[in-house]
Amino acid sequence: MNIFVINSGSSSIKYQLFRWPAEQPVCSGLVERIGSDEATIRHTVFEQESATAEQRLVLPLSDHEAGLREVVRLLTAQPGGVIRDPAEIAAVGHRVVHGGEAFAATTLITAEVKAEIRRLFALAPLHNPANYLGIEVAEQLFAQARQVAVFDTAFHQTMPEYAFRYALPTALYEKQRIRKYGFHGTSHQYVAAQAAAYLQNPDARLITIHLGNGCSMAAVRGGQSLDTSMGFGPLSGLVMGTRSGDLDPSVLLHLLGPLGYSAEQVSALLNKESGMLGLAGSNDMRDIGQALAAGDARAALAYDLYAYRIRHYIGAYTATLNGLDAIVFTAGVGENDALVRAKACARMEFFGLQLDEEKNQQRSPGLRDLSGPASRARILVIPTNEELEIARQSAELLTAHA
Ligand SMILES: Nc1ncnc2c1ncn2[C@@H]1O[C@H](COP(=O)(O)OP(=O)(O)O)[C@@H](O)[C@H]1O
Ligand SMILES: CC(=O)OP(=O)(O)O
Numbered sequence: 548m549n550i551f552v553i554n555s556g557s558s559s560i561k562y563q564l565f566r567w568p569a570e571q572p573v574c575s576g577l578v579e580r581i582g583s584d585e586a587t588i589r590h591t592v593f594e595q596e597s598a599t600a601e602q603r604l605v606l607p608l609s610d611h612e613a614g615l616r617e618v619v620r621l622l623t624a625q626p627g628g629v630i631r632d633p634a635e636i637a638a639v640g641h642r643v644v645h646g647g648e649a650f651a652a653t654t655l656i657t658a659e660v661k662a663e664i665r666r667l668f669a670l671a672p673l674h675n676p677a678n679y680l681g682i683e684v685a686e687q688l689f690a691q692a693r694q695v696a697v698f699d700t701a702f703h704q705t706m707p708e709y710a711f712r713y714a715l716p717t718a719l720y721e722k723q724r725i726r727k728y729g730f731h732g733t734s735h736q737y738v739a740a741q742a743a744a745y746l747q748n749p750d751a752r753l754i755t756i757h758l759g760n761g762c763s764m765a766a767v768r769g770g771q772s773l774d775t776s777m778g779f780g781p782l783s784g785l786v787m788g789t790r791s792g793d794l795d796p797s798v799l800l801h802l803l804g805p806l807g808y809s810a811e812q813v814s815a816l817l818n819k820e821s822g823m824l825g826l827a828g829s830n831d832m833r834d835i836g837q838a839l840a841a842g843d844a845r846a847a848l849a850y851d852l853y854a855y856r857i858r859h860y861i862g863a864y865t866a867t868l869n870g871l872d873a874i875v876f877t878a879g880v881g882e883n884d885a886l887v888r889a890k891a892c893a894r895m896e897f898f899g900l901q902l903d904e905e906k907n908q909q910r911s912p913g914l915r916d917l918s919g920p921a922s923r924a925r926i927l928v929i930p931t932n933e934e935l936e937i938a939r940q941s942a943e944l945l946t947a948h949a
């Protein structure tokens with residue numbers, strides 16, 4: 548059977564097609580700059596897991612529907628297509644960022660599920676509307692397929708109440724559901740399972756560190772999330788590409804009051820203009836690495852601040868876990884940026900971490916163990932694969948409902 552995975556974002560769509568049960572990736576792609584006359588599609592077809600053919604298209608795409616229609620055209624093109632008919636797709640797995648408290652697990656998409664995802668727009672205004680749009684379009688384009696939602700928040704529903712509640716009046720939780728939810732759950736779950744298997748310890752005490760555009764950390768034990776650094780929305784915790792991470796709420800009050808910012812301006816500031824972009828002028832870690840190498844003081848501060856925040860949460864979550872068996876770096880920055888890893892692990896002997904700098908500099912695919920001889924806890928790099936995890940959870944659900 549074929550499982551198609553869609554990660555529909557505000558201006559981009561990532562997708563991947565798998566053959567099941569072989570878990571074989573058939574093709575993947577990225578549609579960017581949706582809404583512009585010069586949108587791009589990068590479509591890669593795999594043969595035996597090594598990329599064989601990559602196509603790049605530049606074309607006008609007015610909206611997500613136009614983008615996904617073009618993707619279906621690429622999937623079914625003759626010759627060169629990977630399927631003949633959209634009806635060959637048995638299931639479409641959707642990344643949905645916010646599942647609130649309603650969804651602690653992967654779910655078949657029904658009218659009620661869609662209504663709940665719509666209700667959650669207010670809690671994840673940047674993500675859920677785009678995810679929803681992807682579902683609506685996929686329902687039309689893959690009408691025969693089962694549509695499945697895999698929620699970023701679901702994995703973190705195991706957090707204890709003292710970890711997920713804010714010290715606000717109880718009514719704000721009970722009536723408005725204001726609490727910590729946590730995100731990137733699919734990625735934390737995927738790499739935590741790989742780490743536990745590597746350590747041959749299902750009960751391993753793990754800190755998973757997802758450093759992509761959005762960044763978050765989780766404390767995981769026995770495959771369950773005990774705490775995570777993102778909160779009510781995907782803004783708190785670590786410094787990110789364009790998001791500030793932890794911030795004293797008084798700053799917001801000062802912006803909204805004496806400085807005269809509107810709510811929209813504050814939202815744009817925190818979501819799009821802060822983080823590494825605000826500190827050092829770029830949200831791409833590769834640019835900041837180059838600036839640092841050229842002696843840029845802003846880039847140096849940005850790197851230190853980014854790493855310091857990671858160290859802060861390693862300390863916090865070692866306390867949460869009452870010990871530490873491994874930390875796991877993952878996602879674009881975590882998998883590729885040796886300097887971030889080195890700074891995050893420096894002077895952490897107290898926590899049992901000692902990085903082997905030579906191993907840290909080496910590049911190879913798959914799981915890497917960067918621990919030095921004196922490290923009591925393992926330091927791992929594990930490439931994340933949210934799409935594969937979404938496909939797995941979709942397949943499991945379909946089997947259960949067969
Ligand atoms: N070789 C590299 N060195 C440092 N950073 C990298 C490298 N490759 C990618 N990145 C960073 O990874 C980030 C994107 O990570 P990714 O996990 O793809 O994010 P997302 O899924 O949120 O779009 C970007 O900030 C990019 O700079
Ligand atoms: C929830 C979140 O922050 O997702 P992303 O990193 O894809 O923006």
Ligand SMILES: [Mg+2]
Binds near residue numbers: 759760878
């Ligand atoms: Mg990501």
